[in-house]
Amino acid sequence: xxxxxxxxxxLLTLLTLSLFRSHVRLDAAQLGAGGIYTxxxxxxxxxxxxxxxxxxxxxxxxxxxxxxxxxxxxxQMYAQPLYASGVDMGAAGTHNLLIVATEHDSVYAFDAxxxxxxxxxxxxxxxxxxxxxxxxxxxxIEGPEYGxxxxxxIDPGTGTLYVVAKTREGTxxxxxxxxxxxxxxxxxxxxxxxxxxxxPGNAVGSVGGQVxxxxxxxxxxxxxxxxxxxxxxxxxxxxxxxxxxxHGWIFSYSASDPTELPQVFNTTxxxxxxxxxxxxxxxWQSGFGLAADDIGNIYFxxxxxxxxxxxxxxxxxxxxxxxxxxxxxxxxxxxxxxxxTPSNERDLDKIDADLGSGGAMVIPDQPDSATxxxxxxxxxxxxxxxxxxxxxxxxxxRQNSKAPDNALQDLPGIGGTxxxxxxxxxxxxxxxxxxxxxxxxxxxxxxxxxxxxxQSWLSxxxxxxxxxxxxxxxxxxxxxxxxxxxxxxxxGIVWLLRRDDSTxxxxxxxxxxxxxxxxxxxxxxxxxxxxxxxxxxxxNGKVYAGMKTDGSHGFLVCYGLR
Numbered sequence: 001x002x003x004x005x006x007x008x009x010x011l012l013t014l015l016t017l018s019l020f021r022s023h024v025r026l027d028a029a030q031l032g033a034g035g036i037y038t039x040x041x042x043x044x045x046x047x048x049x050x051x052x053x054x055x056x057x058x059x060x061x062x063x064x065x066x067x068x069x070x071x072x073x074x075x076q077m078y079a080q081p082l083y084a085s086g087v088d089m090g091a092a093g094t095h096n097l098l099i100v101a102t103e104h105d106s107v108y109a110f111d112a113x114x115x116x117x118x119x120x121x122x123x124x125x126x127x128x129x130x131x132x133x134x135x136x137x138x139x140x141i142e143g144p145e146y147g148x149x150x151x152x153x154i155d156p157g158t159g160t161l162y163v164v165a166k167t168r169e170g171t172x173x174x175x176x177x178x179x180x181x182x183x184x185x186x187x188x189x190x191x192x193x194x195x196x197x198x199x200p201g202n203a204v205g206s207v208g209g210q211v212x213x214x215x216x217x218x219x220x221x222x223x224x225x226x227x228x229x230x231x232x233x234x235x236x237x238x239x240x241x242x243x244x245x246x247h248g249w250i251f252s253y254s255a256s257d258p259t260e261l262p263q264v265f266n267t268t269x270x271x272x273x274x275x276x277x278x279x280x281x282x283x284w285q286s287g288f289g290l291a292a293d294d295i296g297n298i299y300f301x302x303x304x305x306x307x308x309x310x311x312x313x314x315x316x317x318x319x320x321x322x323x324x325x326x327x328x329x330x331x332x333x334x335x336x337x338x339x340x341t342p343s344n345e346r347d348l349d350k351i352d353a354d355l356g357s358g359g360a361m362v363i364p365d366q367p368d369s370a371t372x373x374x375x376x377x378x379x380x381x382x383x384x385x386x387x388x389x390x391x392x393x394x395x396x397x398r399q400n401s402k403a404p405d406n407a408l409q410d411l412p413g414i415g416g417t418x419x420x421x422x423x424x425x426x427x428x429x430x431x432x433x434x435x436x437x438x439x440x441x442x443x444x445x446x447x448x449x450x451x452x453x454x455q456s457w458l459s460x461x462x463x464x465x466x467x468x469x470x471x472x473x474x475x476x477x478x479x480x481x482x483x484x485x486x487x488x489x490x491x492g493i494v495w496l497l498r499r500d501d502s503t504x505x506x507x508x509x510x511x512x513x514x515x516x517x518x519x520x521x522x523x524x525x526x527x528x529x530x531x532x533x534x535x536x537x538x539x540n541g542k543v544y545a546g547m548k549t550d551g552s553h554g555f556l557v558c559y560g561l562r
Contacts (some may be wrong), residue, residue, distance in 0.1 A: 077100055087159075435480065
């Protein structure tokens with residue numbers, strides 16, 4: 001009898017869970033098109049919203065466009081806001097939601113059109129102080145606490161918001177992956193899960209042939225990636241703390257089964273073959289998200305760290321890396337197809353010139369090129385590298401650090417980048433936009449070179465008159481985003497947040513002339529300071545940005561047509 005009761009109790013629980021998940025999926029199916037559900041708009045990280053019909057160079061001016069509203073939140077906002085369209089909230093009706101996350105471990109949902117709300121607010125635990133014996137003690141963010149730093153991601157097919165929170169639990173620091181219902185802010189059944197794991201290795205700090213994730217010294221900075229039913233989470237470190245023990249990590253979790261153990265990848269699990277003992281190889285990318293192509297490969301840049309992939313090893317410091325993800329696995333092959341490492345990797349490592357200060361972007365396929373599948377990125381050295389995704393290029397500098405690289409193209413002089421690029425298909429071609437420290441916003445046209453067998457090639461076409469990150473207070477250079485009505489002429493706008501003077505700016509995507517700045521009218525001033533690495537969001541005729549006050553708090557600001 002007891003066994004029968006237990007059986008029916010278990011059956012009832014399973015049925016309830018099934019109905020709950022079905023309800024979530026039913027609601028989520030009503031999420032509309034045009035949402036900004038992940039960092040930089042899509043999993044390639046192009047930053048291009050091609051469905052913007054209201055904002056154009058003709059309407060973005062001081063007469064028609066300006067600040068509409070702002071709303072306070074309880075912490076600084078390093079994560080990019082997300083825009084969820086057409087969310088069915090039951091009795092509360094259907095809303096377009098603007099979702100923001102703070103370093104105070106809070107997530108808010110505001111009505112994206114009116115600013116009403118918050119319509120829900122979720123607290124994910126106690127944030128970690130930036131000082132004291134149980135704190136972090138680091139300046140990689142400019143605030144008194146650590147909570148949610150990496151940009152969350154929404155799976156529109158299930159109506160689930162995935163977010164990673166760092167929490168203080170007694171004397172411990174932990175990371176947890178939450179799965180929140182977009183309509184209610186409530187954790188779904190079985191969530192959150194504690195992020196933990198290890199990989200085989202003998203790097204400094206390994207125990208029993210295993211390298212174990214240490215949440216205290218690692219920092220979850222890059223935007224999350226949701227792809228093919230899995231959630232991918234990357235980590236760097238806090239201020240190079242415990243430099244011999246931190247690594248770059250990626251965790252892959254099942255989006256539907258919180259009980260399934262994660263797949264784990266480590267960038268530097270092996271002892272160094274040279275004189276340096278450090279592990280390092282953090283994945284931070286100034287907040288730029290892990291990028292993915294249409295067949296499920298993941299791409300990213302790493303920071304300073306051990307490197308031996310050219311010797312068939314598993315260390316990939318200062319490299320572009322491709323991971324294969326078949327069946328949810330995280331597989332790295334140490335061959336030139338799957339990594340690119342500058343020939344002067346050892347020199348970059350010695351002077352802390354991280355390749356991984358910038359983010360890698362997957363460029364949409366270019367069918368007219370002999371090399372149609374492309375990847376692009378830059379780092380502290382200010383060299384923009386255009387790579388072939390079918391053969392990233394490996395490493396040529398083991399014997400000679402000045403040996404030519406196998407990049408399709410090296411473009412120096414961009415300025416050190418703590419940011420990422422944006423992409424746009426305009427009426428005259430395909431373009432990239434980049435900024436660098438002490439440099440200008442630049443536009444590059446993507447074409448081919450006949451003298452190189454029709455391979456892809458970038459040519460600079462224009463620059464802004466504005467120079468970015470001209471002082472320590474203005475550091476770093478911004479990550480741009482682009483809005484347009486498809487490829488229609490006269491609709492493309494490049495948006496970015498400038499820290500030098502705390503302004504939101506709009507430039508013509510066709511010639512980089514300044515269209516509008518929040519400094520042009522007192523009523524349109526942002527009203528606070530631009531957060532380091534912050535990215536604006538453009539959706540449905542409005543532009544949103546997360547700002548910070550002089551203290552520990554922040555606020556969301558919205559601009560649009562008056």
